[in-house]
Amino acid sequence: MPQIRPITDLRKTYEISDLCHAKNEPIFITKNGYGDLVVMSIETYEAMLDENEIDREIAKAEAEYRASGKLMDAKEALSTLRRKHF
Structure with a gap:
């Protein structure tokens, strides 16, 4: 409350x-x-900022999907990420 x-x-x-x-x-x-x-508190404020950042990223991904209508296979996405970052 x-x-x-x-x-x-x-x-x-x-x-x-x-x-x-x-x-x-x-x-x-x-x-x-x-x-x-x-x-x-600062901790509560920072948690709210983090939550808002996650919400913005999800909204961005949803907008990209709506614009292209294209989804990437999960295995393909993970292998692409591995090649880029490892």
Whole structure:
């Protein structure tokens, strides 16, 4: 369940930091009852970036397939990769 905290809780920096690291998810900060900020640990942020990168690569591969309609045999793809990188 997402954590939602008022902006005044940002005065408790250690508590917010501990919560960010314990939950491994963003904490939503409100101001006057409305969403204002999102706070998260560096680890959570980096994991989100990695996840977005994987999503972008999958979308790119799907777009290439839609454009060409061509699939490569798995054995052929692996042997091509081995020749290139080994």
